Amino acid sequence: MLKVEDLTVRADAVELVREVSFEIAPGERVGLIGESGSGKSLTALSLMGLLPEGVTAAGRATLDGRDLVGVPEGRLKRLRGRDLSMVFQEPMTALNPLMRIGAQVAEVMTLHGRGRQEARARALDLLERVRLPEPAHIARAYPHQLSGGQRQRVMLAIALANEPELLICDEPTTALDVTVQKQMLDLIAEVAPALLFITHDLAVVASVCERVLVMYGGRVVESGPIREVFTRPRHRYTEGLLAASKLTPRGTRLPTIKGSVPAAGHFPGGCVFRNRCPHATPECETAPALTGDGHAHACWHPAD
Amino acid sequence: MTLYLVKRLAVLLASIAVAGVVVFAFMALLPGDPAEIALGVNATPDAVAQLRRQFGTDRPAVVQFFDWFGGLVQGDFGTSYVTSSPVGPQISDRLGVTAVLVLGGMVVALVIAVPLGTFAAVHHRNPLGAVISAVSQAGIAVPAFLAGILLVFVFAVQAQALPSGGYVPFAESPGEWLRSLLLPWLSLGLVQGAVLTRYVRSAVLDVMREDYLRTARAKGRGSTGALWRHGLPNAAIPVVTVLGLQLATLLVGAVVVERVFVIPGLGDLLLNGVAGRDLLLVQGVVMVLVAAVLLINFVVDVTYHLLDPRLR
Amino acid sequence: MRGRLNAGLLVGGALVGIVVLAALASFFWTPHDPTFVDAARKLREPGGGYLLGADKYGRDTFSQLMVGARTTLYVGIVAVGIAAVIGAPLGVIAGMTPRGWLSELIMRVNDLVFAFPALLLAVMLGAVYGAGTLTAMIAIGVATVPAFARVARAATLQVMVTDYILAARAAGRRRPAIAVRHVLPNISSVLIVQASVSFAIAILAEAALSFLGFGTRPPTPSWGRMLQESQELLFSTPRLALWPGLAIALAVLGFNLLGDGLRDFLDPKLRRIRAEG
Numbered sequence: 038m039l040k041v042e043d044l045t046v047r048a049d050a051v052e053l054v055r056e057v058s059f060e061i062a063p064g065e066r067v068g069l070i071g072e073s074g075s076g077k078s079l080t081a082l083s084l085m086g087l088l089p090e091g092v093t094a095a096g097r098a099t100l101d102g103r104d105l106v107g108v109p110e111g112r113l114k115r116l117r118g119r120d121l122s123m124v125f126q127e128p129m130t131a132l133n134p135l136m137r138i139g140a141q142v143a144e145v146m147t148l149h150g151r152g153r154q155e156a157r158a159r160a161l162d163l164l165e166r167v168r169l170p171e172p173a174h175i176a177r178a179y180p181h182q183l184s185g186g187q188r189q190r191v192m193l194a195i196a197l198a199n200e201p202e203l204l205i206c207d208e209p210t211t212a213l214d215v216t217v218q219k220q221m222l223d224l225i226a227e228v229a230p231a232l233l234f235i236t237h238d239l240a241v242v243a244s245v246c247e248r249v250l251v252m253y254g255g256r257v258v259e260s261g262p263i264r265e266v267f268t269r270p271r272h273r274y275t276e277g278l279l280a281a282s283k284l285t286p287r288g289t290r291l292p293t294i295k296g297s298v299p300a301a302g303h304f305p306g307g308c309v310f311r312n313r314c315p316h317a318t319p320e321c322e323t324a325p326a327l328t329g330d331g332h333a334h335a336c337w338h339p340a341d
Numbered sequence: 342m343t344l345y346l347v348k349r350l351a352v353l354l355a356s357i358a359v360a361g362v363v364v365f366a367f368m369a370l371l372p373g374d375p376a377e378i379a380l381g382v383n384a385t386p387d388a389v390a391q392l393r394r395q396f397g398t399d400r401p402a403v404v405q406f407f408d409w410f411g412g413l414v415q416g417d418f419g420t421s422y423v424t425s426s427p428v429g430p431q432i433s434d435r436l437g438v439t440a441v442l443v444l445g446g447m448v449v450a451l452v453i454a455v456p457l458g459t460f461a462a463v464h465h466r467n468p469l470g471a472v473i474s475a476v477s478q479a480g481i482a483v484p485a486f487l488a489g490i491l492l493v494f495v496f497a498v499q500a501q502a503l504p505s506g507g508y509v510p511f512a513e514s515p516g517e518w519l520r521s522l523l524l525p526w527l528s529l530g531l532v533q534g535a536v537l538t539r540y541v542r543s544a545v546l547d548v549m550r551e552d553y554l555r556t557a558r559a560k561g562r563g564s565t566g567a568l569w570r571h572g573l574p575n576a577a578i579p580v581v582t583v584l585g586l587q588l589a590t591l592l593v594g595a596v597v598v599e600r601v602f603v604i605p606g607l608g609d610l611l612l613n614g615v616a617g618r619d620l621l622l623v624q625g626v627v628m629v630l631v632a633a634v635l636l637i638n639f640v641v642d643v644t645y646h647l648l649d650p651r652l653r
Numbered sequence: 654m655r656g657r658l659n660a661g662l663l664v665g666g667a668l669v670g671i672v673v674l675a676a677l678a679s680f681f682w683t684p685h686d687p688t689f690v691d692a693a694r695k696l697r698e699p700g701g702g703y704l705l706g707a708d709k710y711g712r713d714t715f716s717q718l719m720v721g722a723r724t725t726l727y728v729g730i731v732a733v734g735i736a737a738v739i740g741a742p743l744g745v746i747a748g749m750t751p752r753g754w755l756s757e758l759i760m761r762v763n764d765l766v767f768a769f770p771a772l773l774l775a776v777m778l779g780a781v782y783g784a785g786t787l788t789a790m791i792a793i794g795v796a797t798v799p800a801f802a803r804v805a806r807a808a809t810l811q812v813m814v815t816d817y818i819l820a821a822r823a824a825g826r827r828r829p830a831i832a833v834r835h836v837l838p839n840i841s842s843v844l845i846v847q848a849s850v851s852f853a854i855a856i857l858a859e860a861a862l863s864f865l866g867f868g869t870r871p872p873t874p875s876w877g878r879m880l881q882e883s884q885e886l887l888f889s890t891p892r893l894a895l896w897p898g899l900a901i902a903l904a905v906l907g908f909n910l911l912g913d914g915l916r917d918f919l920d921p922k923l924r925r926i927r928a929e930g
Contacts, residue, residue: 085559087555087558087559090466110563110564111563114558114561114562114563115561116561117558117559117560117561118559118560118561119561122559122560123559125552125555125556125559127552130551130552130553131552131553131555131556132553132556133553133556133557133571133575134553134575134649134650134651135574135575135648135649135650136571144557144560144570145560145561148560148561148562149561179650179651181650181651192556195556195560196559352761356761356764356765356768359765360765360768360769363765363769364777367777367781368777368780368781478906478909478910479902479906481905481906481909482853482901482902482903482905482906482909483898483901483902483905484857484860484861484901484905485861486860486861486864486880487860487880487898487901487902490880490883490884490887490894490898491898493887494887494891494894498887498888498891505887589768589770590770592770593770593771593772593773596772596865597772597861597864597865600864600865601884611776612776612865615776615779615780618780623776623777623780627773627776627777630773631768631769631773634767634768634770635768638764638767638768
C-alpha cells in the first residue's frame with residue numbers, strides 16, 4: 038500500500054535523510070525509531086508534503102500507486118487528511134486557539150467534500166470514538182479548555198475523520214503525562230487503519246507495532262519484526278540502543294553507545310555509525326547496503 | 342465576560358472623571374482672571390466683580406469644577422468668556438470633521454498595511470519582502486505633516502490635480518468634499534500604514550510558525566488557505582491592539598494635519614482657542630480628545646477579549 | 654549572537670552620528686550666523702558660500718540646519734531623560750510586586766497619562782506657561798513615561814522568575830537590593846533600546862510642536878519651524894521644505910534603526926519585548 042523507495046531529504050547541500058526505502062501493508066503497524074536528529078520526523082513530513090521551508094525531498098513514495106513526492110502541492114493537498122493523515126508531537130499548540138473543537142474536526146471533512154451538516158454530526162461521533170467524554174460538550178469547547186491528552190485525542194479524531202488508509206503518528210505521547218500515555222497508545226493501536234509510528238521510545242514501539250525500522254544518521258540501519266529485532270539485533274547501533282534501554286534482561290551488560298549524535302551534515306562517510314562503533318574497521322568506510330529478507334540490516338560486522 | 346465588561350466600563354468612567362480633574366486643575370493654573378481680561382485694563386472693580394459673578398468664577402474652584410463637569414455629562418460645555426457663545430455646539434460641529442479625517446486615515450492605513458504586511462511576511466525570504474520592510478521603516482520616519490507637505494508639493498503644486506488646502510462640507514458638494522479630504526487622508530494614512538505594516542508583518546510571521554497552521558495543511562488546506570482561515574484571524578489579535586494605539590496617534594496627528602490643510606476640525610479649534618485665550622473652549626476640546634483616547638482604549642480592550650476565547 | 658554588528662546598528666549609528674556631529678560643530682562654527690536676517694540675501698539660491706541657499710529672511714539654511722540639530726538633540730535628551738528617570742523605576746516596582754496595590758496604582762495612573770498625548774500636554778502647558786522649548790520637553794517627557802514604565806515592567810516580570818533572582822530572594826535579600834543589584838542590570842538593554850525608539854518619537858513630537866508654534870520659539874532655529882515657515886513658499890521655493898524635512902526623516906530613521914540594531918546586538922531574546930511608541 039505505502040511504498041517508499043530511495044527517499045532522500047535535503048536542506049541545501051546537506052543530506053538529512055538518505056535513500057530510505059520501506060513498505061507498509063494495509064493494516065500493518067510499523068514503528069520508526071531513532072534518536073533526535075536521525076531523520077525520522079523528516080521522513081514522515083516528506084510523505085505528508087509538509088517539509089519546512091528550504092527542505093526538499095527526492096526519490097519515490099506512493100500510496101496505492103499515487104505519488105507523494107515531487108508532486109505539485111495542489112494534488113498533494115487532496116490526499117492530505119483524506120488518504121493519509123498525521124498526528125503531531127505537541128498537542129498543546131496543534132489546534133487553532135480561536136476555533137471551537139467541533140468546527141476544527143468538521144473542517145477536515147468539509148475540506149474533502151462532505152456537507153457542513155453531516156460533518157458537524159460526524160464530528161460528534163468521532164469525538165466519541167476517540168473516547169472523549171461528553172462529545173457535545175467538547176465540541177463546543179475551545180482548545181485551551183482541554184487537557185493535553187484530550188487535545189491529542191481531538192487530533193486523532195481529525196486524523197481519522199475521512200477514514201484514511203494510513204495514519205502517521207510523530208511521538209504522539211511524548212508530551213503527555215505518563216498516566217495517559219498508555220491509554221492513548223492503546224487507542225491508536227486500536228483505531229489505526231495502517232500505522233507509521235515515530236518514536237524514540239523502544240518500550241512504546243514494542244507495545245504498539247509489529248514491525249520496526251531503526252534510523253540513524255538519516256538512514257534505515259536495521260528493519261524487521263519487532264520481536265526479532267529486539268531480541269536479536271544485528272546492527273551495532275540497534276544493539277547499543279537496546280543496551281541503553283531497560284528492555285535488556287537484568288544482569289546482562291552490553292557496551293552502551295559512546296559519544297553523541299553528530300550534528301546534521303557531520304556524520305562520517307561510509308557507515309554513518311562508524312565513528313561511534315566499537316567494531317568499526319577500515320571496511321566500514323564503504324557504505325553497507327541494507328540486506329536481508331524480513332530482518333534486514335546495513336552493517337559490515339553484524340552481531341552474531 | 343460580563344463581569345469583565347462591567348469592570349472595564351467602571352475603569353473607563355473613573356478615568357474620564359480623573360482626566361476631567363486633571364484638565365480642570367491645569368486650566369485653573371492659568372494666570373489672569375477671565376473677567377479682567379474680558380473687560381480690559383480700564384474696567385472698574387465693580388464691573389469686574391459683577392462679570393465674575395456672571396461667569397461664576399467668584400465661587401470656590403471645587404464648586405466650579407462640579408459645575409463644569411456636571412455640565413459636560415449633560416453635553417453642556419459652558420459659555421465662552423471670550424466670545425460669549427456656547428462651547429458645546431462649536432465642538433460638535435468640528436468633531437465630525439476630525440472623526441471623518443481620522444477614520445479615513447485609518448482606512449488608508451489598513452488598506453496599505455494588511456496586504457503589504459502579509460505579503461512581506463509570506464515572502465520574508467525574498468528581496469521584495471525586504472524592500473517592503475525597508476520602505477515601511479523609512480515611512481515611519483516621516484511625520485504626518487511632512488507627508489502632507491510632500492503630497493501637496495506633488496499633487497497640488499506639480500500635478501495641480503488636488504487642492505493644497507481648504508475644506509468643502511459634504512452637504513455643499515460631495516465631490517469637492519472628497520477632493521478636499523484625499524490628501525489629508527493620505528498624509529495620515531501613509532505614515533500610519535507604514536507603522537502598521539511592520540506590526541502586521543511580524544504578527545503574520547509569528548503566526549506562520551505556529552503548529553496549528555501545519556495542522557491545517559495536514560487536513561488538506563494549501564498554505565494560502567491555511568493562512569487565510571487560521572493564520573490571519575490569529576494575527577489580528579495583536580494587530581487590533583496596535584490599531585487602538587494608532588487611532589490615538591492619528592487623533593493627535595489630525596491636529597497637525599488640519600493645520601497643514603486648513604481644515605476646520607477639533608485641532609484647528611483647539612489652536613484657535615489657545616491663541617484667543619479662550620479657557621473654556623481649550624478645556625472642552627482637550628477633554629473631548631482625552632475622552633476619545635480613553636474610549637478607543639476601552640473599545641480595543643473589549644474587542645481583544647471578544648476575539649480571544651482564552652480571555653472570555 | 655550577542656555582540657554581533659548588524660546593518661541597523663551601523664546605518665542607524667552613522668545617521669545619529671551625523672546629527673550629533675552637526676550639533677557639536679554648531680557650537681564652534683557655522684557657515685553663517687543662522688539667525689542673521691538680511692533682506693539682500695532673501696531667498697538666495699544655493700551656491701557661493703550658501704550651500705543650501707537662504708530663506709525668506711535671508712538666513713542661511715545650512716547653518717540653521719546645524720543649529721536645529723542641537724535643538725532636536727537637546728529636546729530628545731531631556732524628554733527621554735525625564736521619561737526614563739520616572740518611568741523605569743515605576744516599571745521595576747510594578748514588575749517586582751505584580752499583585753500589590755502599588756503596582757495596580759502605578760499601572761492605572763500610567764493608563765491615564767497615556768490618554769494625554771505629548772501634543773495635548775504641550776498645548777495645555779503652553780497655554781498656562783507660554784509655549785517654548787522647556788514646555789515642549791516636559792510635555793514630551795511626561796507623555797513618554799508610560800511607554801518606559803510598561804516596557805520596564807514587562808522586562809522585570811521576565812527577570813523575576815529567573816533562577817538567580819529566586820536564589821537571591823531565597824537568600825533573604827531585600828527587595829531594593831535585588832532591584833538595584835539584579836533587576837536593573839538585567840533589564841538595562843531593554844531600556845537602552847526603548848530610549849533609542851523614544852528618542853525617535855521625541856524628535857517627531859518636537860518637530861510637530863514647533864510646526865504648530867508650540868515648540869522652540871524664534872529666533873532659535875528648529876527643523877519643525879523651518880518646515881512651517883517654508884509651507885507658504887512651497888509653490889515657489891520647495892527646497893526650503895526639502896532640507897528640514899529630510900533632516901527630520903533621517904534623524905528619526907537613524908534612531909529607529911539604532912534601536913532595532915541595538916536590540917539585536919545586545920540580546921536577540923529581546924525581540925519578545927517590543928519597544929513601545
